[in-house]
Amino acid sequence: MEKLKYVGQSSVRIDGKEKVSGAALFTDDLEFGPDLLYAEIVEGPHAHAMINSIDTSEAEHVPEVLCVVTGKDFPYNFGLYMKDRFIFAQDRVRFFGEQIAAVVARTPEAAKKAAKLVRVSYSPLPKVLSPVDAVKKNADLIHPDLKHYEHVPWFFPKPDSNIAHHRKIRKGDVEKGFAEADYVLEDTYEVPRYAHCAIEYHAAVAKFDHSGRLTVWASSQSPHTQRNLFASALAPMGITHNDVRVIAPHVGGGFGSKAGVTMEIIAAAIATKVKGHPVKVLWNREREFYNTYQRLGVTANLKVGVKKDGRITALHHELFWDAGAYVEYGANVVNAVGLSAIGPYRVDNASIDSYCIYTNLPPGGPYRGFGYSEFLFGLESHMERIAGHLGIDPIEIRRRNAIKAGDLTAYGAPMNPNGLQQAIDAVEKEIGWKKKLVSKDPDIAIGKGFSLFWKAPAMPPNTSSSCFLKFNEDASVNLLVSGMDIGQGFLTVMAQIAAEVLSVPVSKIRTENPDTDRNPYEWQTVASHVTWGCGNAVKLAAMDARKQILALVSRTHHLPEETLFLEDEQVKCMTRPDFSLPLKDFVIAGIQMGDGTFKGGPIIGRGVFMPEYASTKANPETSQGGHPNVHYTVGAAAAIIEVDRKTGKVKVKKIVEAVDCGKAINPDLVKGQITGGILQGISTVLYEEMKFDHRAKMLNPNFTDYKIPTSLDLPDEVVPIIIEVPEPDGPYGARGMGEHTMIPVAPMIANAIEDALGIRIKSMPITSEKICLTLLNRGKND
């Protein structure tokens, strides 16, 4: 094992000083000068309606208004995985609050005033609000043109239905597996929609200049994907990839909401109508809730068969996803779960049906966890209940079924090396699982709950990352990458990897969020894949630079290259302890020879990574045959809670979570993901709840009525545990873990509530009100 100096250290974040001093600039902090224009959106007041006509004449006459644009100006489809979305609604609106038009004006006030004067005539259509209704025979179609939409080859839409995609797993012999079972448990679990709640709004400023250049500054997780989608959507206007440039400043939280393209394309499109002016589109808190993406809701029917010893003989998981009005991104959530809804278990006989269903609710899309939080709420509740029925310890039943390296996943490819057993053991010990806890207060019930988790990056098989690395005169380094630091610490981790290879301190490495003109390609900062994917590209770029350095010193100093190495910003030689050459002497200037000439020149490294073994090519009826997921990250968690029997209020006393991140490049940042993810998970299970009225209008799109936790809502204690079973193709063995940390929280709290009160709640959120009502109704329906 090589000795590591920078990788594995809890370095301070390289953007720490910027962020605590107020120097960090976010999109809406940038200055665009006196020519800046402002856009205001006109929204549809129906969840489902045909648009008869739009009259913009009155709005156009408001002083300081430059233009009003509608769907007619941009009759283009766009989307990441399926082109079912529009820049502005075309002939119909499909969710309440959908963008119909935009007014562009010199001031925000004029734009707002004029937006109210845009007259739209609608013919309302029947609303389809639940996925169960949407798949009924004769259900109203939300996308009659579904069969004409372009989509990735691994999606299977059902024409003339509301089913945009159906991912099927058929592995082994499920009927035989259930026949062999000693016990079969079948039940339904409900997980509603949730909102990301990044504190910074979506913001985009676009400028289409007189040379035909379209520049977009956006709060974004996906600068290159945005460039790609803008260019392909606006191609009919003659705009090419070469014309589009996306610049990404700091991002005030993403959690999936700023992945792909949502409102940013409005700015890009509008800019083409006001050539020469920058135009700003700034979302507000309400629109953050109802017009970006929401986490998809799901109704999951789960059937699991086990032997008396708890070993799983068969699993059937049927998931009906409420994917909303547009599924261009959300359908891949459905796909990801369709491939993985066996959970982190060895299941020889499995069938999964994961249905992506259109509804007249806001578009569902990526949210931290990408569907895994949703299906594991049911599965990990189910495992606990099966253990209870069989009289097996809930941790023991997981241990017996936990997937091991080499076991076959649901799609038939072998599971990667992993530390699931170590995670289970570590959590069991730290939480004090066997110790019975009793409250002295008769009103307080104490419970313990446990959950496993797993998640794979869901990405196209040709997803890639790349890096340029350049030295400066003082041997400091600029790393050019296009992953985004959305708070997770990505840039710091990239700097640590380069520091390790080059033996240059982290503090001398500068790396910033990208500009697609200057920085090399990265697919997107999603799927918890950038530490792994871009980390590989950075490592390769640093190795490339190192090779150039050593080759140069070898040929100028006549030393064998294999005897040379880098240490403390110098080139040293194994066979000549007296030899040392500081990097700063030559990484730009080159090395001077005896005759006065110079050799070398600026050192510039290059690295590219693509997982060349990944493939989505498989039998669509079974999903067997491909290798769609590069690897899974696994872990275990447990909680101790107190519940007040009178009020239903849950207090989280302690949470232990162990995650196998392969190698913690920066342990402090890994722990930060655990602490933050756990609170986000607690919030979804205990506090957050969207409410919609009869028109399908969201009633609580604000932080007054949609509660996220404050500093007064913390668990008393969180113990993060890092497990390190290396990923064979990860940089220093690392694999992603950012999303995963919130996944086990909801089921383990549900399990702890059952342990405390003897009630099983099968729908989220588990609010105090729901606990009290369940306690009151206990026995009534039995």
Place this chain on the structure above:
Amino acid sequence: MKKISFSLNGEQRFVYVTPNEILLDVLRYKMGAKSPKCGCDTGDCGACTILLNGKAVRSCLIFAVEVEAQDIVTLEGISRDGLTPLQKALIEHNAFQCGYCAPGMILSATELINSNPHPGEEEIKEAISGNLCRCTGYQPVIDAIKNATKKH
């Protein structure tokens, strides 16, 4: 338009505003103080927190005309003479992730420390309870404030 004058980060400034202009917008878009952020516009999130005569207040809930002749400090003012022990501790603890809530959070903590140099954990939690953070789970921020204010 009305001319108003006040002290911003130790400097006497004036600006013309309409009676309905919000202080947060005036600071950000007319006076170049970008550190106060907007996260809700309704006083729920605390990202726009500033110090008004030493008190941490939400600048999205104040009309600009109300601050005539008063004293305003934003994070730019705190950082002007180098980082404070609180800011240094926040860096050491990797306390922030995306950093969007940081300006408001730091001003709330600064108000606390100015009146209570060695606060307990509960006092720290209470002081920043009006500043929403979606990334960190708050604990690293609390630990940093504790470390910066512990008795030596």
